[in-house]
Amino acid sequence: MSLRQFEYALAVAEEGSVTAAAELLHVAQPSVSQQIRALERELGVELFARTPTGLVPTVVGRAFLREAEAAVSAARRARATARAGADELVGELTVAVQMGFGTRQLPGALGALRRRFPRLEVTVFEEPSSAEMERLGRRGTLDLALMAVCERSPADAHHLGDEEFVVVLGAGHRLLATDRVELRDLDGEPWVRFDRDSALDGVLLDVLLENGLTPATVARVSQTATAVRWAAHGLGVTLVPASAVPHGHEHLARPVSPPVSHPVIAVVRHAAGPAETALLELLRQETWSEPFFAPPPGLIPAIGTLGIHPGR
Template sequence: MELRHLVSFLAIAEELHFGRAAARLHLAQPSLSQHLQRLERSVGVALVARNSHEVRLTPAGETFRELAQDIVARAERAGQAARAAAAGRAGTVRVGYNFPAGQRILPATLTALHSRHPAIDVTMFEMRTGPQLAALADGRLDVAMVYGKPAATNLTSRLLLRVPLVAVVGREHRWAGLDRVPFGELAGEPCVLFNREQSSAMYDTIFSAARTSGIQLTVAEEVDDPGATAILAAVKPVVGFASALRGRLTDVRSPGARTTTVPLVDPVPILDLHAVWPTEHGPLVNAFLECLPPGAVE
């Protein structure tokens, strides 16, 4: 049983006309008939019935058609995979991401990548900005999705998303339920922050907004895990910070949540989410980057 004979049979099955099927495959009609005869001898049953008035599939041909379609499709995918490997479009891309990227960027990117390059796999790691950039620098990541635009000359970046920061407070906090709070109201409020190395862009954005408001922040707690910020805010009279996207998951208005989020204004602290990759990179990274959606504002 040869693949070309299956292709000829499928053309006949779809056209139900030997002349049209032969023209579609750029074959002479006698050659097409020979392909069918050889296939039927190989299978051992008649697959096509024809007379001077019509061409139709036999019951055996109808059954055979579905399996033949699968065989031909698999052969085509095998060829595509081989060509992708030869062109460097097969393998694994290691991608780091933070929460907003996981919510807004990765789903559409992975869908497009699977559609365009099914031979490329993606291994994903959720990390804060600092650890992602460290992993990118030592080769453990191929692409990072981080807050801020790195200054390193050996890295290239692209803006993906602009995300506002919000305050995270417990349900008993005096801000709970407010529509918004001026950033200057943080003067004297005990805050939960994190080590700057974990996310320098987020850290600097918070302190820049404080300077613009003419206040100094009171750092009462320091935790490096974003989930721990919500836990502390739920049990202590402190103010944490989160992206608006993450904040929605910890909001008291969601079932089981013990905190709520409050938009910060005057100024609104905004984080720029960038895709970052080495300036010198291969076709796998190119294929992933081509599938990134256009930038947006959350």
């Protein structure tokens, strides 16, 4: 038996099919099938029942998969701590970010981490869904997650700060004349929202309902930068973390009243290694909870200089 076989079996159990597991692992489908058959032959048991709806772990398979997951997690920790010392850290680090949070802070922390440990391989991806983040964390796929909400124990969750939310308005919008937008003044505005199961859309919807506003949704997007750019073109207004406003669009963002903020939490895996610990400390050193200030009217650039063309 090999760790690769364990990883293949865990992926098949997670996805419910060899094809989906192969896509997840970025390998050829025949390779996954062959490794699963070889594993079952060596063990002398059937790990998966072939059903019309896909592959389902058998009773023996479920027991095996629990041990396989523990073995894979242990191997990943061993790789991450291999040759760890004062001047060197070699291994892999997988980081997930809930869409829009830590946009300004994470790149700086990761840059410092790579300079300190140049041989450390870091993979970062965005995941908008809170449920999916929780699932990946339980599976042991993530070493560190940067997220807005967390149901983990206090030992795993670390409050880094709070993200202030700002409303982004279209060029020429009447409310750009104010330093802070009253939420009640957004009544009747069309909204650019996010995927239904995303943390950002949950924050937006809660804010609107708490202030007696019913959103008229004109679009749903998957990325904060897209929401900002669409709002800038006048499609509708949107609400995003201040740090997620792309450079060049700050003049279209305004803080809101009542103020809206949300805690940002770093969740590290159980028995965190030196790489996760180092990244967590670097994230703590970043500036969080920084108030957002809109530029004075005299400093607002001309629309054409930013490539924003209303009406197009």
